[in-house]
Amino acid sequence: MSTTPPPVLELRRLGHRYGTQPTFAGLDLTLPAGTVCCLLGPSGCGKTTVLRCVAGFERVSEGEVRIDGQTVGSAQQHVPPEARRIGMVFQDYALFPHLTVLRNVGFGVADKRAADDRAMELLHTVGLASAAQRYPHELSGGQQQRVALARALAPRPRLLLLDEPFSNLDVELREQLAGEVRAILKAAGTTAVFVTHDQNEAFAMADEIAVMHQGRIQQIAGAYELYHRPNSRFVADFIGQGVFVDAEVVSPQRVRFELGEVASPEPLRYADTGQPCVPGERVQVLMRPDDVLHDDASPLRATVQHKAFRGAEILYTLQLASGTRVLALVPSHHNHALQEAIGVRLDMDHVIAFAPQR
Ligand SMILES: Nc1ncnc2c1ncn2[C@@H]1O[C@H](COP(=O)(O)OP(=O)(O)OP(=O)(O)O)[C@@H](O)[C@H]1O
Numbered sequence: 001m002s003t004t005p006p007p008v009l010e011l012r013r014l015g016h017r018y019g020t021q022p023t024f025a026g027l028d029l030t031l032p033a034g035t036v037c038c039l040l041g042p043s044g045c046g047k048t049t050v051l052r053c054v055a056g057f058e059r060v061s062e063g064e065v066r067i068d069g070q071t072v073g074s075a076q077q078h079v080p081p082e083a084r085r086i087g088m089v090f091q092d093y094a095l096f097p098h099l100t101v102l103r104n105v106g107f108g109v110a111d112k113r114a115a116d117d118r119a120m121e122l123l124h125t126v127g128l129a130s131a132a133q134r135y136p137h138e139l140s141g142g143q144q145q146r147v148a149l150a151r152a153l154a155p156r157p158r159l160l161l162l163d164e165p166f167s168n169l170d171v172e173l174r175e176q177l178a179g180e181v182r183a184i185l186k187a188a189g190t191t192a193v194f195v196t197h198d199q200n201e202a203f204a205m206a207d208e209i210a211v212m213h214q215g216r217i218q219q220i221a222g223a224y225e226l227y228h229r230p231n232s233r234f235v236a237d238f239i240g241q242g243v244f245v246d247a248e249v250v251s252p253q254r255v256r257f258e259l260g261e262v263a264s265p266e267p268l269r270y271a272d273t274g275q276p277c278v279p280g281e282r283v284q285v286l287m288r289p290d291d292v293l294h295d296d297a298s299p300l301r302a303t304v305q306h307k308a309f310r311g312a313e314i315l316y317t318l319q320l321a322s323g324t325r326v327l328a329l330v331p332s333h334h335n336h337a338l339q340e341a342i343g344v345r346l347d348m349d350h351v352i353a354f355a356p357q358r
Pocket residue numbers: 018023041042043044045046047048049050197
């Protein structure tokens with residue numbers, strides 16, 4: 001009978017303090033083999049410290065870090081970083097300037113006779129075989145980060161940690177490299193955790209995104225789920241764009257807005273508590289820019305308050321008759337002027353409701 005292998009990484013009720021100040025507490029996370037997970041959150045929420053606890057650079061104050069079922073960090077136990085078999089990629093690449101690309105990549109491979117072959121294999125994987133004899137300063141930032149990735153993967157780590165790996169690169173390259181790195185990790189079956197505060201990077205790279213806020217994981221889910229099924233106002237606000245709009249519950253599966261009524265495919269519940277929404281209650285509903293359509297034929301009008309050109313689309317901020325502002329993503333050939341009144345209608349297929357904020 002085969003037994004299921006333990007998850008590669010498990011955080012159980014993990015807590016950490018700098019001095020007496022708690023950084024985070026009660027963190028739970030389980031990563032099966034081959035999963036790419038992102039810790040995403042605003043600056044200062046504790047992402048890097050979680051990574052440092054997993055790597056062994058920080059001691060944990062409560063709970064456990066388990067790798068392949070073995071406890072490597074707890075209040076009582078601390079396996080040093082070099083004994084954890086973890087690969088790391090940092091923001092600043094941290095390559096050795098006096099070593100060739102080939103030597104950099106082979107550096108951590110224990111069997112020195114096999115180091116060059118293994119390094120060449122990884123350089124092929126990251127598309128830099130032709131740069132093997134060059135030095136780091138002769139490469140671009142994106143190429144250097146690919147070398148750093150190859151170096152981290154060369155000793156076949158049990159787990160790879162990446163700390164803001166693309167933040168020194170320009171925005172366009174970031175998303176492209178995030179996609180490439182994901183493909184490389186998936187092809188190698190590597191389990192990885194990476195930290196970022198850039199959600200496009202998280203969307204491009206992760207299977208699972210753990211959204212952190214004030215030292216807690218608010219929600220762990222795929223990008224689609226986080227965007228369409230946020231479990232808190234924080235996640236709803238932090239992931240993607242949108243506004244909270246007043247509405248009234250008119251039946252267990254229907255809400256009424258200024259822009260019309262929306263039927264929910266399932267009985268309405270508050271997204272954060274799971275409690276049912278009761279007819280007659282006032283609620284606030286998350287309205288995404290793709291929930292509002294521009295439609296010249298619609299009798300509902302809204303005035304253009306702001307417009308942000310996004311290439312294929314324009315993101316309009318529109319004001320309704322009541323003064324409520326909503327966002328609408330509109331194909332960019334519909335180029336309207338500020339203060340112009342344009343026709344709009346709602347196209348919402350599910351309702352994310354919260355209790356009104358007092
Ligand atoms: N060495 C330290 N001593 C004391 N406090 C620290 C130390 N390092 C970080 N902190 C504090 O711990 C909290 C979490 O920091 P951490 O670097 O883990 O956050 P982060 O989410 O990775 O932030 P960023 O995205 O800005 O890198 C912050 O309030 C920070 O000021």
